[in-house]
Amino acid sequence: MSRFNEIGTATIPGNGTRLRLLQRNDEFSIKIAGAPGELMNTRVHGSEDALATLACERLAHIPKARVLIGGLGMGFTLAAALSSLGDAAEITVAELVPEVEAWNRGPLGAASGYPLNDPRARVHIGDVAELLREGDGNWDAILLDVDNGPEGLTRKENNWIYSPEGIAAAQKSLSAEGILAYWSAGPEHAFTERLRRAGFSVESVVVRALRPGKGARHTIWLAW
DSSP states (O other), rough: OOOOEEEEEETTTTTTOEEEEEEEEEEEEEETSSSSSSSSTTTTTHHHHHHHHHHHGGTTTOTOEEEEEEEETTSSHHHHHHHSOOOOOEEEEEEEEHHHHHHHTTTGGGGTTTTGGSSTEEEESOOOOHHHHHHOOOOOOOEEEEESSSOSSSSSSGGHHHHHHHHHHHHHHEEEEEEEEEEEEEOOHHHHHHHHHHHOOOOEEEEESSSBBSSSSEEEEEOO
């Protein structure tokens, strides 16, 4: 079997953590330099797809849905959202690391079908928290996949997203019928209760990383 080759590196703003983009034939992997395992892989994206489809299926009655995605990653959540929404939808992806956008516009983008080329999609380079703090009430769905879940892995500042203050900001950013969705590597009962205390109805869905019935079990929270 051929080996992975490093084809790109990037530093996460604010903490100096270095990301590595690796390629082996048509497979790509993103890892944290010096850490075991990998953050994401183009062969394992079932739960990233589910983050979008579970939320966007509730927007079928909104022809001009406005969706905010926190975290571009390998583009699979964006691709799934575009597939789930109509031609008049608008999707903004907030991505903290500029190189991640460049990777998705380069060879990495082939794995998800180059969703950034879709005219309905645009990228905001910066922390999704910046947009949530605006609290404009115009987002029909907010999809957040910015770290490992409520227990942050890559950047301690991401913990704000899952705090009562972050949840309140997201709540103010939603439209009247809006839905909030979070991705997590695993379940956390305390976070479910935190969403409920904020006044949300909450559904916690276990999804598989690879495909139905295969791969690690991840968690999607839907709150409305």
